[in-house]
Amino acid sequence: MVVNNGERNQYLISDHHEPIIRRHIFDEVQALFSKNNKNNKKKSKGRWKSYPFSGRLVCARCGRNFIRSANGDVVTWRCGSRSKNILLCSMKGIKEEKFKQPLVQAFIERYQIDYSNHSTSQITRLIKELQSAASSREFEQNRFRLDLERALLEENTAILKSSEVSHLTEKRLAVEERMAERESWWEMVDRDYIYRKEALDVLTNLKLVGDPVKQLRQQMENLSFLRAWAVRIEAVSPYLFSITWVSGDKTEIDLTKGVI
Numbered sequence: 092m093v094v095n096n097g098e099r100n101q102y103l104i105s106d107h108h109e110p111i112i113r114r115h116i117f118d119e120v121q122a123l124f125s126k127n128n129k130n131n132k133k134k135s136k137g138r139w140k141s142y143p144f145s146g147r148l149v150c151a152r153c154g155r156n157f158i159r160s161a162n163g164d165v166v167t168w169r170c171g172s173r174s175k176n177i178l179l180c181s182m183k184g185i186k187e188e189k190f191k192q193p194l195v196q197a198f199i200e201r202y203q204i205d206y207s208n209h210s211t212s213q214i215t216r217l218i219k220e221l222q223s224a225a226s227s228r229e230f231e232q233n234r235f236r237l238d239l240e241r242a243l244l245e246e247n248t249a250i251l252k253s254s255e256v257s258h259l260t261e262k263r264l265a266v267e268e269r270m271a272e273r274e275s276w277w278e279m280v281d282r283d284y285i286y287r288k289e290a291l292d293v294l295t296n297l298k299l300v301g302d303p304v305k306q307l308r309q310q311m312e313n314l315s316f317l318r319a320w321a322v323r324i325e326a327v328s329p330y331l332f333s334i335t336w337v338s339g340d341k342t343e344i345d346l347t348k349g350v351i
């Protein structure tokens with residue numbers, strides 16, 4: 092080790108060794124910075140912390156999202172409008188447990204989970220369903236793009252031929268409108284990528300354990316896991332929910348009757 096004692100090594104140190112030391116310190120500081128940033132982000136989010144169903148549990152009466160509030164162990168979701176002013180919406184608060192259990196029930200029925208079947212085939216099927224759901228979203232968007240290109244081509248050809256275009260313009264606008272309607276759905280599915288990735292990792296690991304279905308049952312208690320499939324829940328009332336799955340289809344749950 093070269094010691095800088097202020098003598099003849101000074102030049103050597105400052106010009107050669109020091110940058111190496113600096114580089115080392117620089118990397119450490121960078122690592123510390125990114126760690127602090129993560130902590131700061133968590134801190135600054137504070138009460139706005141995001142939960143699996145933040146932005147995905149929607150009040151059917153006013154269209155606003157539900158907001159999570161916790162009192163000890165009891166988690167309640169309240170309509171965003173009603174939270175501001177009870178005159179804005181008549182929707183009452185919903186305990187998380189109240190939609191969690193029916194959500195699990197709906198998941199079991201929708202994805203035909205059979206607890207008596209202990210093979211890994213169910214896990215394989217869940218993996219495939221999750222993967223195909225994401226690719227069908229891509230497929231749908233591509234189909235719309237093709238429809239739009241075709242409509243634009245027809246419209247432009249008609250313009251060049253000086254033909255009547257109004258019906259073709261209407262056709263193109265209709266495609267654009269349908270695309271705009273689907274945009275928010277695609278965006279939601281894309282944003283759920285992280286939940287799907289985590290669920291796929293969990294499922295892949297489950298294939299390696301002794302009783303995968305038993306483990307799956309435990310995983311289903313985890314809202315983050317269910318979020319990989321349940322993209323959106325609409326609360327029609329505190330007793331009636333409509334779940335939209337990543338595959339695009341819906342399941343209605345009436346708490347007084349079960350899955351309907």
Ligand SMILES: [Zn+2]
Pocket residue numbers: 150151152153154155170171172173180181182
């Ligand atoms: Zn509401």
